[in-house]
Amino acid sequence: MPELERPPAPVTVAAAVAEDVPVYLDEMGRVVAPEVVAIQPQVSGRVTEVHFAEGADVKAGDPLFTIDPRPFQARLDAAEAALAGERAARDLAKIEFARVASLVESKAISKSEYDVRKNAVDVAEARIRAADAEVDTARLDMEYTSIRSPLAGRTGRRLVDAGNVVTANGGALVVVQRLDPIYAEFTVTENDLARVQRGLAAGPLKAEARLPDDAGEPREGTLTFVDSSVQEGTGTVRLRATLPNGDRRFWPGRFVRVRLVLETVRGAVLVPAAAPMTSADGSLVYVAKEDSTAELRPVVLGQRQGDRVVVVKGVQAGERIVVTGQIALMPGGRISIAGPTTASAVSPKDGGGL
Secondary structure, eight states: OOOOOOOOEEEEEEEOEEEEEEEEEEEEEEEEOSOEEEEOOSSOEEEEEEOSOTTOEEOTTOEEEEEOOHHHHHHHHHHHHHHHHHHHHHHHHHHHHHHHHHHHTTTSSOHHHHHHHHHHHHHHHHHHHHHHHHHHHHHHHHHHTEEEOSSSEEEOOOOSOTTOEEOTTSSOSEEEEOOSSEEEEEEEEHHHHHHHHHHHHHSOOEEEEEOTTOOSOOEEEEEEEEOSSOBTTTTEEEEEEEEOOTTOOSOTTOEEEEEEEEEEEEEEEEEETTSOEEETTEEEEEEEOTTSBEEEEEEEEEEEETTEEEEEESOOTTOEEEEEOGGGOOTTOBEEEEEEOOHHHHOTTOOOOO
């Protein structure tokens, strides 16, 4: 009795394509503000005004708080009056010294009297410098009664209300954080550090960041910091990427997924990630031949790129790879191509998001 011929197995295929693809490290990190300033009073007094709304953006130099300036204005006025008095005393000492200076040569006065008058001028000059310093101190304290933001950023929760008495360096009044640009801090293992260093030797490294719940395009930035030592106990190295954040998409304290691009491989061969199968001997794919048969071929896989994966060895660009229906195939078996795979699996423009 003749053996029944098996019908062709229905499969879908996709052509392997050659593209430039990144070699990358995927890590979890955390968003960190590049500058965080706890605003503290530098003079003691009663808070009379609060000039900002909690959680509002402020520019560098914007007023935040006002401490009652009247006591400090009074001290400044007193210091300026004392300085004027010392200057008047110095002028008188100079006049008296000039009077006796013309008489010392004729010996109308003694040398000791001359020295006393000269010393009086020197003492008056020293007192003026001391009084001038008192004025500068009083003026500085007066300036401290107007507390301004030292940076452009966003204010946090107000920690003191108008009417409260605060003491110099007695605690924060509000915290201001710079949010643009923003840092994404993450770690890599010490085994990956050499790869990062080789990448940096060739130029700045690109970093892509995405929030875990964000399906949009990743935000591109640049690696700007590599810590100087490996952390004991964890065997990791801290890195930092700087990202533009004008839209406040990234918020300090949030987790973030970071992809650090180490290099770009030119002309890498890509196939749909659903095509390879795993066996005890490694990864395998079925290649659709021109005679409508399937060839089982061992492959060496590289990094995944979105819905596709790099084939380092075993497949050439342009070859048709079986994407679905592999389970029913036998090496050399006949196949029936049912149709193309989905666009996402074969699109050469698929960049492979985080």
